Amino acid sequence: MEAKNSYKCFNENKSIEELKYNMLQFKTRIEEEIIEYKFYKNLLEASIYKSKTINLFENLEKYKKGINATEKEALELLKEINLHSNSITNKIECQDLFCDNFFIKGHDKLEEKTQKFFIECTSFKIQLFQYLESVLKG
Template sequence: METKNIFKSFNEKKSIEELKYNMLQFKTKIEEELIEYKFYENLIEASIYKTNAINLFENLELFKKEINATENEASDLFIEINLHSNSISNKIECDDLFCDNFFIKRHDELEEKTHNFFIKCTKFKIQFFQYLESVIIN
């Protein structure tokens, strides 16, 4: 049986430092993704492809569009994580349970969104690499 990569939150008992650290890790991973995607854009423009590959130009254009969309999503997510990271300190000021629960819920939503983003990136890379393998000159 295949295990599914489903988001699960463990944030209720985490300290402020742990929450900040997790957000910092997400920011770092998003920055790495953006660097990778810049490389993919350069790779698409390189003259390394078989001349007789069917629909080469069209497929590379589709990959370019997906790369651009993912870069935009990554930038937006980075900003969102940055804003949330800055607000984590406000959690200390929460004295009531409602405020605490609201904050954790927001943190969980952002963490899940980030989790799903990285899964999407991995799926894209698998498709992209498989395609490149079939059209790059050996």
């Protein structure tokens, strides 16, 4: 039986530095994804495919649309991460438990959203790679 990759949060007892570091790691990974997707766009535009592949153009267009949608989602996620990273220092100013819990819940939601994004990216890339492997000139 395969284990499901589901989100678990462990942020309640983390320091401000740990929270900031985690957000920086997410930001870096998303920026790397954006660079990767730019390469995939170029790859999809190249003339390196078998000439008589059924629905080649349509399938390449489908993947281009997926790349564009993922890039847009990545940029929106980067904005959220940057805003959240800037607000992490506000956690220091929280003196009551309600404020602290509210902040941690927001952090957890963003972390879960980011994890789901990375899982979706991996799934998309696996599909793309499998398709490209089948249509590349040998």
